[in-house]
Amino acid sequence: MKTLKDGHIGYNEAIALTITIISSKVFFSYPGQMVREGQTAAWLVVLVSSLTAVLAWLVIARLMGRFPGKSLVEVSEEVAGVIPGTLLSLAFFGFFLALTSIVLREFSETIVGTILPETPISVVASILLAAVLYASYMGLEAVSRACFLISPFIMVALLALIAGVLPFAKLNYMAPFLGPGLSTIIERGAIQSSSFAEILILPLLYPAIRQTSKFTQIGLWTIGISTLIMTGVVVVFKLVFPYPMALDTAYPMYQLARLIYLGRFFQRVEAILFFIWIFGALLSLTISFYTSAVTLARSLHLPVYRPLLFPLIILVFAFSLLAPDYVTSLRIDEEILRSWGWAPAFGLPLLLLSLAWIRGKGVGQGEQTKGK
Amino acid sequence: MNLWQKMKDLLIVNDTIMDKTFSLGERYGDQEEPGDQDSQRQTKGEKVEQAKGNFRKPLKTGEIQKRNQAKEESKSGQFDEEVDLQELKLSNNIKENKAVIKKVFRMPLNKDFVIRDFIISLDEEVEAFLIYTEGMSSRDAINFAVLEPLMHLSRIDHKEVKDHIELVYKELLPSNQVEKKYKLKELVEGVLSGQTALFVAGFEGGFLLETRGMPSRGVSSPISEASVQGPQEAFTEHFRTNTALIRKRLRSERLITEMTKVGEINKADVAIFYMQGIVNPKLVKEVKRRIAAIKVDNVTDIGVLGELIGDSPYSIIPKNISTERPDRVCAFLIEGHVAVILDGNPFVLVVPITFWSLLHTSEDYSLGFPFGVLLRIVRVAAFFVALLTPALYIAISNYHPEMIPTDLLLAAAAARETVPFPAIVEVLLMELSFELIREAGTRTPSIIGNTIGIVGALILGQAAVEANIVSPLLVIVVALTALGSFAIPSYALSFGVRLARFLFIIAASFLGFYGMAIGLFIFTIHLCNTKIFGVPIMSPVAPFRPPSRDIVIRYPYWKFNTRPGYLRTKDGVRQKPITRTWDPGTKRLQAMGPEEIPGFANKNANKIKQSKVPDGREKS
Numbered sequence: 004m005k006t007l008k009d010g011h012i013g014y015n016e017a018i019a020l021t022i023t024i025i026s027s028k029v030f031f032s033y034p035g036q037m038v039r040e041g042q043t044a045a046w047l048v049v050l051v052s053s054l055t056a057v058l059a060w061l062v063i064a065r066l067m068g069r070f071p072g073k074s075l076v077e078v079s080e081e082v083a084g085v086i087p088g089t090l091l092s093l094a095f096f097g098f099f100l101a102l103t104s105i106v107l108r109e110f111s112e113t114i115v116g117t118i119l120p121e122t123p124i125s126v127v128a129s130i131l132l133a134a135v136l137y138a139s140y141m142g143l144e145a146v147s148r149a150c151f152l153i154s155p156f157i158m159v160a161l162l163a164l165i166a167g168v169l170p171f172a173k174l175n176y177m178a179p180f181l182g183p184g185l186s187t188i189i190e191r192g193a194i195q196s197s198s199f200a201e202i203l204i205l206p207l208l209y210p211a212i213r214q215t216s217k218f219t220q221i222g223l224w225t226i227g228i229s230t231l232i233m234t235g236v237v238v239v240f241k242l243v244f245p246y247p248m249a250l251d252t253a254y255p256m257y258q259l260a261r262l263i264y265l266g267r268f269f270q271r272v273e274a275i276l277f278f279i280w281i282f283g284a285l286l287s288l289t290i291s292f293y294t295s296a297v298t299l300a301r302s303l304h305l306p307v308y309r310p311l312l313f314p315l316i317i318l319v320f321a322f323s324l325l326a327p328d329y330v331t332s333l334r335i336d337e338e339i340l341r342s343w344g345w346a347p348a349f350g351l352p353l354l355l356l357s358l359a360w361i362r363g364k365g366v367g368q369g370e371q372t373k374g375k
Numbered sequence: 376m377n378l379w380q381k382m383k384d385l386l387i388v389n390d391t392i393m394d395k396t397f398s399l400g401e402r403y404g405d406q407e408e409p410g411d412q413d414s415q416r417q418t419k420g421e422k423v424e425q426a427k428g429n430f431r432k433p434l435k436t437g438e439i440q441k442r443n444q445a446k447e448e449s450k451s452g453q454f455d456e457e458v459d460l461q462e463l464k465l466s467n468n469i470k471e472n473k474a475v476i477k478k479v480f481r482m483p484l485n486k487d488f489v490i491r492d493f494i495i496s497l498d499e500e501v502e503a504f505l506i507y508t509e510g511m512s513s514r515d516a517i518n519f520a521v522l523e524p525l526m527h528l529s530r531i532d533h534k535e536v537k538d539h540i541e542l543v544y545k546e547l548l549p550s551n552q553v554e555k556k557y558k559l560k561e562l563v564e565g566v567l568s569g570q571t572a573l574f575v576a577g578f579e580g581g582f583l584l585e586t587r588g589m590p591s592r593g594v595s596s597p598i599s600e601a602s603v604q605g606p607q608e609a610f611t612e613h614f615r616t617n618t619a620l621i622r623k624r625l626r627s628e629r630l631i632t633e634m635t636k637v638g639e640i641n642k643a644d645v646a647i648f649y650m651q652g653i654v655n656p657k658l659v660k661e662v663k664r665r666i667a668a669i670k671v672d673n674v675t676d677i678g679v680l681g682e683l684i685g686d687s688p689y690s691i692i693p694k695n696i697s698t699e700r701p702d703r704v705c706a707f708l709i710e711g712h713v714a715v716i717l718d719g720n721p722f723v724l725v726v727p728i729t730f731w732s733l734l735h736t737s738e739d740y741s742l743g744f745p746f747g748v749l750l751r752i753v754r755v756a757a758f759f760v761a762l763l764t765p766a767l768y769i770a771i772s773n774y775h776p777e778m779i780p781t782d783l784l785l786a787a788a789a790a791r792e793t794v795p796f797p798a799i800v801e802v803l804l805m806e807l808s809f810e811l812i813r814e815a816g817t818r819t820p821s822i823i824g825n826t827i828g829i830v831g832a833l834i835l836g837q838a839a840v841e842a843n844i845v846s847p848l849l850v851i852v853v854a855l856t857a858l859g860s861f862a863i864p865s866y867a868l869s870f871g872v873r874l875a876r877f878l879f880i881i882a883a884s885f886l887g888f889y890g891m892a893i894g895l896f897i898f899t900i901h902l903c904n905t906k907i908f909g910v911p912i913m914s915p916v917a918p919f920r921p922p923s924r925d926i927v928i929r930y931p932y933w934k935f936n937t938r939p940g941y942l943r944t945k946d947g948v949r950q951k952p953i954t955r956t957w958d959p960g961t962k963r964l965q966a967m968g969p970e971e972i973p974g975f976a977n978k979n980a981n982k983i984k985q986s987k988v989p990d991g992r993e994k995s
Contacts (some may be wrong), residue, residue, distance in 0.1 A: 015919045118775065119889055130886065134893045138900045145904035148917035152899060267780065274771075274778040274888060281892035 006210075007300050007308060010144035014214045014221065017205065019151040021225040024201045024290045026232040027283035029161075031109045033198065033233070034240040034255040036337055040191045043246055044182025046238045051192025053230035056199035059349035060226060064219040066356040067206050069365030071215065075206035075352070076301040082359045091351060092302030095207060098347045099295035100315070102201070103288055104322035105336050107131065110284040112329040117257050118277060128323060131285065136316050138289040139296060140309060143211055146289055153282050160279040161232065164256075165239050167263035167272070172242035197344030198233070199226060201287075204294045206352070207301075253329075256280070292319065460560045469502050469576040476506055476574070479563055488566070493522065495529045495547070495575065497539050502576040505584075511569035513588025520550045521571060521584055540578045548573075552585035564642060591616065597699050599866060605741035609699040614644050614718040620701040621648060621716075621723075625708060629653065635663070637680065637717070640672040644718040645680070648704070654711045655943050661908060662713050662726060677720040684726075686907050691874050693733060693867035694907055697722040703737050711944035727908035729915070729941070731926045733865040734758065739929050747929040754862060755927055761859030761872045765802050766879035766891050768852045772798045774887030790846040799884040801845050805853045806880070808835050810873075813857075914941035 012020065034045075041048035070078045075095065080088030111128040119127060138146055182188060205212070205222055212218065240255055243262065252258050260273035296315050300308035326332035359365050463475050473490070480488045489509050495501040503525065507517060524547050533542060544553065556562050557580035562572045569587035591613035598609070610617045618632060629651045636642040645666060649659050665684040674680050677697050685694030698704060699722050704714045707725045715724040734754045739747035771778055772787070779787065794801060812831040819827055836854075839845045856876070863869040875898065882890035905912040914920060920940040924930035933954040938944045953961050 013918055016917070114889060118887065122886070127889070130890075130893060134896055137897055141900055141904040144911075144918075145900050148903035148911065148913060149896075149899045151919060152903065152913060152917040271778050271780075274775050277888045278892050278895075281889060282896060285893070285896045 007297065007306055008210075009142050009297070009308070010211060011213050012143060012147040012208075012211050014217060016147035016151050017212050017214075017221050018224050018228070019154045020147045020290060021202055021205055021221070022228050022232075023150050023154055023157075023283065024204060024287045025199055025225065025229040027157075027287040028106075028198065029233055029236040030256050030280050030283050031106070031113065032253075032255070032333055032336065034237050035249065035252050036341065037195070037237050038241065038246065038249040039337070040195060041188055042182040043177055043179055043241065044188055045241055046234050047182070047188050048192045048195055049198075049230065049234045049237050051189055052195035052198055053226055053233075055193045055196035055345075056202065056226050056349075057223065059196060059199075059345070059352070060202060060222040061219070062349065062356055063202075063206055063352045064222060066352050066359065067209055067218060069356075069359055071366065072210060074209045074301060075203070076298055078206075078359075078365075079351075079355055080302075082355050082362065082364050089302050091355070092298060094347050094351065095203060096295050096298040096302065098200070098203070098344070099291045099298065100319065101322070101340060103292045103295060103319050104325075105332060105340055106284065106288055106291065107319060108323040108326060108332040109329075109336065110288070111323070112332070113254055113257070114281075116329070117254060118274075125324065128320060131288065132316050132320055134285055135289045135292050136312055138285070139293040139312055143208065143293065143297075146286070146293060150286055150290075153286065157279045157283055158232075160276065161236070164260055164263070164276060165235060167265065168239060168243050168259050171262050172239065174242065176242055176245045194342055194345065196349065197341045199229070200344040200348030201291065202226065203348050204290060207294055207298050292316070460563060463559050465557065465559055465574075465580055467577055467579050469504070469574060472574050472581075473504060475559065476572075479559070480506070480566075491522070493526055495525050495539075495543065497529055497533070497542065501539055503574060505571050505573045506566055507571040507586060508566055508569060511567075511589045512571055512586040516550070516584075516586040516588060517571055521548065521573065521586065524549055525573075540575060543575055544582065548582065548584065550584045550586070554583045556581055556583050564636075567642075568644070587615075589613075594620070600698060600700050600703070600736065600864070602700075602736065602738040602741065605737050606700070606702045608701055610701060610716075610721045610723055612719050612721050614646070614716065617701075617716050617721075617723065618646055618648075621704055621708075621714070624701055624705045625650075630708065633659075633663070635666060637666055637669055638672060638674045639670065641674075643674055646716040648708060648714040648716070650708050650711065653709065653938070653944050653946050654713060655945060658711075658713055658727070658908060658942070662715065666715070674717065675719075677715075677717045677722045677724050680715065680717050681724050687905055690901070690905055691871040692730070692902065692905055692912060693728070693865060693871060694726075696725045696728050696732060696865065697867070698725065699723070700737055706737070706740070711938050711942040727910040727942070728912070729910065729939075730902060730912045731916075733868040734863070734927070735925075736864045740932070744929065744931040751927050751929060754864065757859040757862035758868075758872065759859075761856055761863060761869070762876055763879060763891070763895075764852055764856045764859065765806060765876060766883035766894075768849065769798050769802055769880060770883040770887040770891055773884065787846070787848050790848050793843040794846050795843070796845075799880070801849055802852075802880060805835070805839075805845055805849055806856075806877070809853055809857060910941050915939060 037045040037048055066078065067073075067075070070081065073081070076088075076092040079091040082088065083091060107128055111124050111131065114127050115122060115124050138149070183191075202222060202225060205218070205225075209215065209218075212221070214221075236256070240259060241249060243259060244252065249255075256276070257273060260276040261271075263272050265272075292315070296308045296311045299305075299315070300311055305311070323332075326335060458479055458481075460479065463479065465472055465475065476482075476490070482488060482490070487509050488506055490504055490506050492502070492504045495503050505517075505521065525543070529547055533546065544555065556565070556572075562581045562583060565583040566572050569589050571584040571586040573582040573584060575582070592611050594608055594611055594616065596607040596609060600609075608620060610620060622630065622632075627650065631649055631651050633647040633649075635645050635647065637645050647659070647662060647666070662684070666680075669680075669683050671683065674683065681695045681697060682688060687694070696703075696707075701723075704723050704725060708714055712725050712727065715726070717724070734751060736750075739750055742750065772791070776784055776788075791798075796804070809831075812827060812835065816824060816827045816831075836850055840847045840850060860869045860872055860876075863872060879891060879894050882894040884890075886893070903911070903913050903917055911918060916926060918941075924934050924936075925939075936948065936950055936952055936954075938947055938949050940947070953964050955961055956965065
């Protein structure tokens with residue numbers, strides 16, 4: 004049987020890819036959401052969630068280490084049996100499809116709300132999806148390389164943005180420093196590990212990664228750098244806006260960018276931010292859409308994924324317009340995707356790992372070294 | 376024909392006017408042209424003529440004679456007879472050979488070929504003749520190095536003549552290149568390229584003598600890739616001059632020149648250059664495979680050859696570099712690229728390339744490290760300016776006027792106030808006029824070229840603004856774009872940018888920054904997806920392959936220690952990690968092993984370690 008093959012990605016591209024999809028959410032409602040979770044101690048929630056994600060990542064890495072050369076889809080099939088395994092894989096597929104739809108809606112709403120107020124949202128979304136379709140069609144290699152090429156620019160722009168708003172920062176806005184209290188922070192932080200759920204693309208695209216020996220390392224670097232970016236943005240957001248204001252800011256990054264004032268000439272630099280913003284959104288949409296298509300193809304044992312792209316993109320478009328308004332889609336994001344995202348992302352791999360242990364599937368740690 | 380005759384023509388039935396119309400296709404009552412070699416068609420044509428004879432006007436006697444004569448000519452192969460070089464064979468008989476040669480070159484009809492009969496006076500008289508192409512061969516070489524020895528020196532006493540062919544070959548032909556050829560096809564190709572073919576009685580073949588001396592332009596300075604410092608030599612149209620220009624600069628026995636031919640009817644010489652031991656053998660094989668697989672009748676231009684062997688032919692990104700600078704070709708060769716020369720073209724093709732090399736010039740290396748970096752950064756900026764400026768103007772003026780500072784906004788608005796068109800029309804109008812100026816400037820003879828400048832500057836610049844057709848801001852935008860696109864060193868890339876610019880203008884006019892960003896994203900994905908001879912065009916950045924010292928920032932030359940990794944060269948090490956051994960600053964590095972030196976690729980370091988460490992230590 005032919006298995007799906009779509010190029011290879013190197014160590015750096017894999018890290019760039021995962022960082023992009025995880026941390027591009029800082030452009031959307033993420034900072035506001037963190038403030039709603041952790042109040043003035045929002046950045047602590049981010050840190051706790053990142054630590055949880057590290058633990059969860061070690062579980063995933065251990066699971067993948069037992070099945071060299073196989074993606075999570077094949078692993079779940081082997082560990083849980085054909086039908087339950089396929090159902091599990093379809094859960095991963097569903098997660099990424101839902102993610103794509105939600106991000107699409109949020110992003111299109113942001114575009115309509117900020118720069119193109121008179122354009123219908125369906126036009127904005129469909130043009131975005133056309134670009135996503137093209138990029139996914141070109142395949143993983145092209146997308147990962149584009150990611151690697153573009154992400155430094157996004158980072159530089161982000162740093163410039165943070166530096167630009169620092170004059171408005173007031174340390175008072177951070178007080179009380181522990182916000183709702185340590186126990187709440189830890190609880191919310193553990194749940195918010197869902198913000199790192201996109202790291203699932205690594206095990207799902209496992210066969211494409213060249214340096215699988217550094218698989219754990221790739222994940223750790225990804226989580227580390229993403230945490231830096233996300234914490235930085237949340238801290239600055241919190242430093243600049245007082246708690247009540249931060250609570251109901253619709254477009255946090257946009258609000259931040261609007262503040263920048265570098266003398267009389269550079270007053271309105273948020274337009275420049277649009278570029279990196281759109282790039283971040285396009286890349287993360289492409290990656291999650293691509294992953295969902297590949298996961299579906301793998302779980303159904305299809306040798307190709309490209310024929311699935313067009314039907315899936317129609318689905319994404321339809322799903323994204325299901326929510327009646329922006330606020331509803333935000334609530335879906337916060338209350339379903341980000342409150343329960345940890346379940347498919349980290350719960351299922353843990354389940355699979357324990358099943359593998361019990362049923363004795365895969366290569367154990369000791370056997371692995373023996374094999375070498 | 377007087378007036379009366381013409382009047383008479385109107386009154387009588389006379390359709391001779393039909394015979395005067397000329398057509399390349401078949402027409403009603405078309406007589407079979409003399410020399411239509413296909414006998415089947417000929418008989419068919421005769422039948423048609425017979426059938427038509429019933430209602431056609433009777434021919435005059437003179438006409439019939441003429442037609443018959445034409446038919447005779449066609450039968451004797453004078454005009455357009457197909458000659459199959461594979462079928463014709465050479466023989467011992469010199470008369471037959473001469474007939475064959477005459478047939479091949481369509482001789483009395485074709486006047487460019489010269490046959491010279493003569494006699495070689497050995498013990499017995501041997502008949503011989505030679506054939507060459509007038510104008511392609513050197514008169515002196517034929518007179519003094521071929522005819523003179525054969526006709527005069529043959530009278531000198533020779534040792535016992537056993538085999539007069541060997542005698543001619545070894546003693547009587549003082550040319551530097553003499554080859555015995557037995558295949559008619561090779562001889563014919565030789566004659567067509569300016570060599571002289573010599574046929575001697577009793578020899579079942581011919582000698583091919585090197586007598587080429589065709590008119591060609593001398594080596595002049597580069598036109599499209601001028602540099603201030605650095606060499607001022609450019610390739611010419613002459614094949615051998617070009618190969619010599621490369622060899623002159625790259626004196627290495629590793630430099631291999633492979634010759635092949637391309638084109639079915641016009642067999643043009645193609646030379647493939649590469650450095651053996653450095654280049655990846657798979658790359659050479661692939662280049663040769665693609666060139667050999669071309670099945671077209673004629674490859675006229677290096678651009679056509681590049682199109683025929685290039686990947687993704689519909690992309691707007693250049694697929695190869697065609698340069699006229701020998702020094703640039705040599706730099707590419709020594710990195711492990713492959714160069715292709717096509718006869719008659721003053722440009723040399725280099726494959727594979729990366730996007731970054733399209734922004735490089737040889738000037739970057741002639742100048743030192745910091746200045747080369749400056750030049751390249753300017754060029755990268757030029758690329759973006761040429762690509763995006765008009766689109767930015769449209770996006771800002773149509774969608775995001777709040778982005779510009781208030782004072783500038785007011786000035787721009789005041790300037791645009793009197794302009795009756797929307798911004799997009801204004802921009803397209805100016806861009807189109809600029810393209811017209813550019814094209815007109817390229818096509819006009821240089822003597823009247825100045826007029827174009829005046830027309831462009833005065834009419835389109837000043838007058839258009841004064842007539843309120845365009846705003847002065849836009850003139851600046853268009854001028855900036857033009858400067859940007861002229862600063863891109865690769866002619867092919869600047870064309871790609873010109874085309875992409877219009878797409879960006881359209882995207883910006885529909886959706887402002889949003890459309891531009893989406894366009895830029897698609898452009899980036901397209902770039903990242905393009906591969907040329909298996910090399911991703913964005914490498915060594917995406918995919919990332921350290922150490923890369925020569926992308927946008929040109930490092931000091933002593934840091935170019937490895938060859939580009941994306942070429943997967945056989946020999947990845949370019950020079951030792953320490954190149955400035957005289958420098959006291961490198962003392963510390965010299966004490967280190969090669970693998971410890973920072974920035975020297977691990978893979979290469981291992982290679983050096985293996986080769987440098989004495990056997991005993993390696994074993995332990």
